[in-house]
Structure formats: structure tokens, C-alpha cells
Amino acid sequence: MDAELDGLLLDLDGVLVTGGRPLPGVPEMLATVLASDVPLRILSNTTLVPRRFIVERFRSLGIPLTADMVLTPPAAAARWLHDQGAQAVALFVAPGTREEFAGLPLVDPEAESGADFVVVGDMGDEWSAPALNRALRLLVNGARLVALGMGRYWKAPDGLRLDTGAYVSALSFATGQEPVVIGKPAPAFFRLALEALGVPANRTAMVGDDIISDVGAAQQVGLKGILVKTGKFRPEDLERGVTPDWVVPDVTHVLPLLGLHTDLGHIPTTNE
Numbered sequence: 357m358d359a360e361l362d363g364l365l366l367d368l369d370g371v372l373v374t375g376g377r378p379l380p381g382v383p384e385m386l387a388t389v390l391a392s393d394v395p396l397r398i399l400s401n402t403t404l405v406p407r408r409f410i411v412e413r414f415r416s417l418g419i420p421l422t423a424d425m426v427l428t429p430p431a432a433a434a435r436w437l438h439d440q441g442a443q444a445v446a447l448f449v450a451p452g453t454r455e456e457f458a459g460l461p462l463v464d465p466e467a468e469s470g471a472d473f474v475v476v477g478d479m480g481d482e483w484s485a486p487a488l489n490r491a492l493r494l495l496v497n498g499a500r501l502v503a504l505g506m507g508r509y510w511k512a513p514d515g516l517r518l519d520t521g522a523y524v525s526a527l528s529f530a531t532g533q534e535p536v537v538i539g540k541p542a543p544a545f546f547r548l549a550l551e552a553l554g555v556p557a558n559r560t561a562m563v564g565d566d567i568i569s570d571v572g573a574a575q576q577v578g579l580k581g582i583l584v585k586t587g588k589f590r591p592e593d594l595e596r597g598v599t600p601d602w603v604v605p606d607v608t609h610v611l612p613l614l615g616l617h618t619d620l621g622h623i624p625t626t627n628e
């Protein structure tokens with residue numbers, strides 16, 4: 357069949373990996389796409405690990421991904437801050453992601469004024485009242501609030517934990533400042549990825565397991581949205597007001613839409 361798509365954006369968790377391990381057929385699928393001339397980017401909202409970790413995980417499986425093929429909120433925010441001509445950035449992010457901001461001018465870690473941007477990600481257990489108050493003082497003293505996603509909470513091994521959006525909302529409530537959100541579902545995040553692909557939006561698909569922030573959000577910027585039935589997918593998701601362009605059992609079923617063929621017949625598909 358003729359290709360329906362020329363470019364591909366892939367969510368990471370629930371589409372390519374689950375619990376840190378690749379889903380069945382994913383290494384073969386990625387190898388097939390990388391060997392073709394179909395441009396690919398992985399679009400993940402993770403703010404806990406640097407892209408280097410993600411790339412190394414796939415490289416250990418023989419998949420030659422490079423860091424520039426992975427777009428995360430910290431990486432996108434660093435680029436955005438650079439484009440904004442940021443002069444003094446205050447980071448409230450996990451230690452592991454600080455390296456994504458290398459090359460940007462940072463304020464002193466104790467500073468309470470003098471920042472032009474306050475970047476808030478998931479600091480996990482590093483959050484404290486003094487840290488939040490320092491962010492507040494920097495904002496009141498003139499900094500703009502930048503959010504690395506707006507997740508409400510997530511499920512950690514020990515139970516639910518507040519996510520970035522909860523901390524951003526506290527700072528936004530206190531200061532009355534609307535945050536600049538970088539990450540899914542923000543349209544700018546998808547546009548940045550699309551720019552990197554160099555393929556028209558209507559010939560590019562976003563593949564995700566979140567019908568709202570992957571599929572629906574991608575469709576809002578003119579991309580095709582493909583929902584996989586892996587990861588967090590539940591049948592009720594299809595009644596949430598978003599109609600995916602395609603619903604597929606798993607990400608390996610996207611290959612024919614790209615005009616790519618590979619013998620995946622021997623690979624067990626995930627059971628639903």
C-alpha cells in the first residue's frame with residue numbers, strides 16, 4: 357500500500373517501553389524506521405532523566421538512537437530559553453536533568469532575585485518549603501514562570517506523588533502569573549518536534565497511549581493521532597471526546613502506514 361505518513365513522533369512510556377523495558381517488537385520496529393528515510397523523533401514528557409539515559413537504553417539493545425532524536429521538556433525548554441535570550445535562569449529541576457541546561461547562564465543556587473526565568477520541573481523529594489519560597493521570591497522579583505509539563509500526580513512505587521503541575525500551580529496561584537508550559541500537551545512542544553522533522557503536519561503522526569495529551573493534543577496542531585492499546589490505554593478512553601485517526605494494537609502496527617515492511621510476524625504482540 358502507498359504510505360499514508362512521511363514522519364513519525366513517538367511517545368516513550370507505554371508505547372516503546374514499559375517499566376523501563378522495551379515492549380515486544382519495538383527494537384525491530386525502531387531499527388526498520390531508522391534504516392528508512394522516514395524521520396523520527398521520540399516525544400516524552402519525562403523530566404526525571406536526561407536524554408542520554410534514554411538513548412543509552414536503546415543503544416544497549418543495538419538501536420542507534422541519538423540524543424537529538426529525543427525531545428523532552430527540559431531539552432525543549434533549554435532551546436526555548438536560548439531563543440528567548442535568557443540572561444539568568446533559576447532551575448527547580450531534578451539533579452539528573454540539570455545537564456540539559458548546560459550552556460545557559462544560571463543564577464546563584466541561593467539567589468532570591470535577579471533571575472529572568474524560573475524553570476519548574478519534577479524535583480521529587482528535593483522539594484521543600486524553602487525551595488518553593490525561593491522560587492516565589494524570584495518570581496515576585498521579576499522572573500517568568502516556565503513549567504516542564506503540567507502533570508497533576510503520578511504513581512511511584514511507594515504510592516501517588518505530586519507532579520510538576522501541582523508545584524507550578526502553587527507558584528502561579530501565589531503570583532497570579534500564567535506559566536509558559538513546555539511539554540505535552542502544549543502545542544509549541546509538538547511544533548518544535550515537527551520543525552525538527554521537516555515534514556508537513558498532515559503527513560506526520562504522533563503515536564501515544566494517552567488519548568488526550570498525545571493523540572488529541574497532536575491533532576490540535578494538525579498532526580495525525582495514533583492511539584496504541586498498550587501502556588495506560590483503557591477501552592473507556594475512546595469515549596473521552598477524541599477520535600484518533602488510527603487505533604492500533606501496538607506501535608509495530610504503524611509500519612505499514614509509513615510504507616515500511618518488515619517481517620514482524622514472528623514477534624509476539626502484547627496481549628490486551
Ligand SMILES: [Mg+2]
Nearest residue numbers: 367369370565
Ligand atoms: Mg505514554
